[in-house]
Amino acid sequence: MPRTxxxxxxxxxxxxxxxxxxxxxxxxxxAPEFFDVDGLRTAFDQALSRRSLQYAPTEGDxxxxxxxxxxxxxxxxxxxxxxxxITTGSQQALTLVVTALLEPGAVVAVEEPTYLAALQCFxxxxxxxxxxxxxxxxxxxxxxxxxxxxxxxxLLYLVPTFANPTGRTLSLERxxxxxxxxxxxxxxxxxxxxxxxxxxxGEPVPALASLSERVLYAGSFSKVGxxxxxxxxxxxxxxxxRTLVIVKQAADLHTSTIDQAAAAVYLKANDLDLHVQGLCAxxxxxxxxxxxxxxxxxxxxxxxxxxxGGMFVWLTLPGDVDTAALxxxxxxxxxxxxxxxxxxxTTPDRSTMRLSFTTNTTAAIAEGMRRLATVLR
Amino acid sequence: MPRTxxxxxxxxxxxxxxxxxxxxxxxxxxAPEFFDVDGLRTAFDQALSRRSLQYAPTEGDxxxxxxxxxxxxxxxxxxxxxxxxITTGSQQALTLVVTALLEPGAVVAVEEPTYLAALQCFxxxxxxxxxxxxxxxxxxxxxxxxxxxxxxxxLLYLVPTFANPTGRTLSLERxxxxxxxxxxxxxxxxxxxxxxxxxxxGEPVPALASLSERVLYAGSFSKVGxxxxxxxxxxxxxxxxRTLVIVKQAADLHTSTIDQAAAAVYLKANDLDLHVQGLCAxxxxxxxxxxxxxxxxxxxxxxxxxxxGGMFVWLTLPGDVDTAALxxxxxxxxxxxxxxxxxxxTTPDRSTMRLSFTTNTTAAIAEGMRRLATVLR
Numbered sequence: 001m002p003r004t005x006x007x008x009x010x011x012x013x014x015x016x017x018x019x020x021x022x023x024x025x026x027x028x029x030x031a032p033e034f035f036d037v038d039g040l041r042t043a044f045d046q047a048l049s050r051r052s053l054q055y056a057p058t059e060g061d062x063x064x065x066x067x068x069x070x071x072x073x074x075x076x077x078x079x080x081x082x083x084x085x086i087t088t089g090s091q092q093a094l095t096l097v098v099t100a101l102l103e104p105g106a107v108v109a110v111e112e113p114t115y116l117a118a119l120q121c122f123x124x125x126x127x128x129x130x131x132x133x134x135x136x137x138x139x140x141x142x143x144x145x146x147x148x149x150x151x152x153x154x155l156l157y158l159v160p161t162f163a164n165p166t167g168r169t170l171s172l173e174r175x176x177x178x179x180x181x182x183x184x185x186x187x188x189x190x191x192x193x194x195x196x197x198x199x200x201x202g203e204p205v206p207a208l209a210s211l212s213e214r215v216l217y218a219g220s221f222s223k224v225g226x227x228x229x230x231x232x233x234x235x236x237x238x239x240x241x242r243t244l245v246i247v248k249q250a251a252d253l254h255t256s257t258i259d260q261a262a263a264a265v266y267l268k269a270n271d272l273d274l275h276v277q278g279l280c281a282x283x284x285x286x287x288x289x290x291x292x293x294x295x296x297x298x299x300x301x302x303x304x305x306x307x308x309g310g311m312f313v314w315l316t317l318p319g320d321v322d323t324a325a326l327x328x329x330x331x332x333x334x335x336x337x338x339x340x341x342x343x344x345x346t347t348p349d350r351s352t353m354r355l356s357f358t359t360n361t362t363a364a365i366a367e368g369m370r371r372l373a374t375v376l377r
Numbered sequence: 378m379p380r381t382x383x384x385x386x387x388x389x390x391x392x393x394x395x396x397x398x399x400x401x402x403x404x405x406x407x408a409p410e411f412f413d414v415d416g417l418r419t420a421f422d423q424a425l426s427r428r429s430l431q432y433a434p435t436e437g438d439x440x441x442x443x444x445x446x447x448x449x450x451x452x453x454x455x456x457x458x459x460x461x462x463i464t465t466g467s468q469q470a471l472t473l474v475v476t477a478l479l480e481p482g483a484v485v486a487v488e489e490p491t492y493l494a495a496l497q498c499f500x501x502x503x504x505x506x507x508x509x510x511x512x513x514x515x516x517x518x519x520x521x522x523x524x525x526x527x528x529x530x531x532l533l534y535l536v537p538t539f540a541n542p543t544g545r546t547l548s549l550e551r552x553x554x555x556x557x558x559x560x561x562x563x564x565x566x567x568x569x570x571x572x573x574x575x576x577x578x579g580e581p582v583p584a585l586a587s588l589s590e591r592v593l594y595a596g597s598f599s600k601v602g603x604x605x606x607x608x609x610x611x612x613x614x615x616x617x618x619r620t621l622v623i624v625k626q627a628a629d630l631h632t633s634t635i636d637q638a639a640a641a642v643y644l645k646a647n648d649l650d651l652h653v654q655g656l657c658a659x660x661x662x663x664x665x666x667x668x669x670x671x672x673x674x675x676x677x678x679x680x681x682x683x684x685x686g687g688m689f690v691w692l693t694l695p696g697d698v699d700t701a702a703l704x705x706x707x708x709x710x711x712x713x714x715x716x717x718x719x720x721x722x723t724t725p726d727r728s729t730m731r732l733s734f735t736t737n738t739t740a741a742i743a744e745g746m747r748r749l750a751t752v753l754r
Contacts, residue, residue: 032427041425048418050409053603088465088629095628100380104481120627226430228634250497251472252465256633257605
């Protein structure tokens with residue numbers, strides 16, 4: 001008998017939102033109209049060679065690693081080529097870390113709610129997931145200290161900046177405290193950071209990885225470049241890099257040589273910062289359109305996050321409502337969202353829901369929110 | 378502390394063979410001069426689009442799955458689109474199967490010697506590996522029956538056609554017996570089949586997967602197309618496909634959208650059979666050059682395989698010799714091979730070695746074998 005695991009309700013839901021008339025706030029996709037198709041086409045053409053079609057080192061393309069290291073350093077996270085492992089999307093980084101660090105039965109501490117596919121990784125590894133309380137400033141360090149004392153977790157998983165699904169950002173003060181806790185207790189921390197470059201207001205907050213040697217930092221080309229290339233990277237301490245490389249070998253030998261080579265050509269030939277500025281301008285408008293529409297969309301007493309960046313707004317409806325029961329009515333009205341319960345490892349708050357503002361124009365957002373109002377109000 | 382796993386000695390060795398003056402028989406690489414660079418360049422250019430840069434379904438590109446299904450069917454293995462999961466190289470298929478089917482402590486039966494990176498997968502999963510005796514016709518069904526009775530394996534792993542590292546092919550008679558054993562005992566079988574299209578003489582043998590519903594069949598674009606694209610596929614029974622898709626989601630969400638789209642365009646626009654005929658003509662010459670040189674390369678009493686296809690010749694030297702001790706002398710003489718011990722899960726035969734004939738011209742093979750003779754004789 002195969003082992004039994006639960007599927008991703010988000011991906012199952014996405015299948016239902018494929019009808020073109022549906023305005024979907026359900027996905028976590030970047031807007032394809034902002035992809036630099038011409039730049040990437042040129043990059044693939046230049047990168048294609050006998051070398052880029054051949055097997056390659058497990059650690060990843062040296063040019064790409066150097067470019068990523070340089071980029072991270074300029075963003076305040078000093079990084080050497082040897083600190084980086086190229087992964088098949090940052091999703092793979094999570095699986096590699098879990099395989100490298102966790103024995104079955106190990107305890108993983110997470111924010112609640114948190115990124116669904118990370119929870120799936122931990123569940124597949126046979127880990128026990130323990131939630132840590134958080135609020136609008138992210139995870140509460142006192143609650144983490146308590147969980148460390150009580151549960152002895154091996155690993156803490158965080159999306160500290162513009163979290164999925166809440167859009168919240170962990171404050172610098174709390175980052176310092178959490179880094180200190182990790183150091184003091186020998187806790188490994190995974191900082192999953194696909195969104196931090198998508199900042200629409202305020203100043204960047206230093207990466208957790210810049211505050212402690214216990215932090216493994218996962219980055220991605222998916223939100224600033226193109227997710228179809230499945231390119232991510234893991235910045236990890238030397239003490240565990242060797243194990244991670246062995247696990248990566250067994251997982252897929254190495255990430256696509258041609259996609260890595262194309263990304264390296266692209267990063268050399270283009271100003272990604274400028275491209276990201278354009279993305280931010282586009283997404284900022286869309287976030288603003290969604291936030292502006294919310295008061296007339298939701299019932300009185302609804303709370304929502306107003307994210308400084310990223311892709312998501314998180315809603316908590318008033319009263320004893322289950323948003324999963326509202327999804328089918330929403331789909332009948334050609335609008336979609338993700339019920340919040342999926343993002344909880346333990347006891348879900350069923351009155352929550354996630355809205356993504358990235359893939360619809362401001363006009364489509366306004367129309368989608370009007371449709372949603374007929375379901376929610 | 379990270380968990381500790383052993384690295385791949387082959388990949389470690391490959392790092393030593395990177396000097397251009399080394400004639401390496403160590404790798405298991407396809408010959409880059411046979412890559413269809415122009416065809417693949419055109420395919421990438423045509424495939425590149427907003428859609429192929431976006432996230433995509435975990436199961437894989439529907440067009441590519443249909444093309445692979447059609448190709449398998451024409452080769453005698455009836456396959457529907459729904460039977461196929463696209464994987465990030467066939468290496469990933471092994472990891473997915475292991476995660477989907479095996480609990481830690483499960484028993485996996487293997488040929489000995491066998492593909493090293495498969496052994497690593499099973500070890501990472503905490504499986505116990507049990508060897509099954511084999512001879513020049515592949516795994517011995519009577520020995521397998523004995524292992525089934527004694528060890529109750531969950532999974533049998535085989536490279537039945539032109540095996541890595543031996544080059545041997547499991548006879549049809551034995552395939553029928555092994556398929557019957559799998560059916561009778563509810564044993565899952567992984568048929569790892571990257572090489573069967575590279576046949577240089579004789580008639581194709583039916584895939585094990587055509588003989589039993591208990592067989593998961595892993596195929597690859599790496600040996601007939603280009604390994605840098607990291608494209609493989611897993612043909613699996615419906616009863617476990619759902620679990621495999623969930624495991625794949627957690628592993629990397631999906632395989633590179635652009636690489637899948639390019640492969641689909643390539644397979645539609647080109648006659649891969651014709652390309653494979655060209656590959657076979659080239660590799661046949663190289664195999665013949667290596668086999669012809671062997672009598673004057675090795676000491677009297679050496680045994681070797683004479684493979685009908687694939688990439689490898691397997692040598693067993695006479696007497697009490699450890700080929701690992703000969704590798705450094707070989708490298709000093711600018712020639713490389715892989716000592717056989719790495720391919721054994723249990724007790725290695727240290728007098729064995731693997732030679733690959735694919736990546737060197739016939740002239741380079743002749744020169745490399747002359748150098749090797751000075752080490753071996």
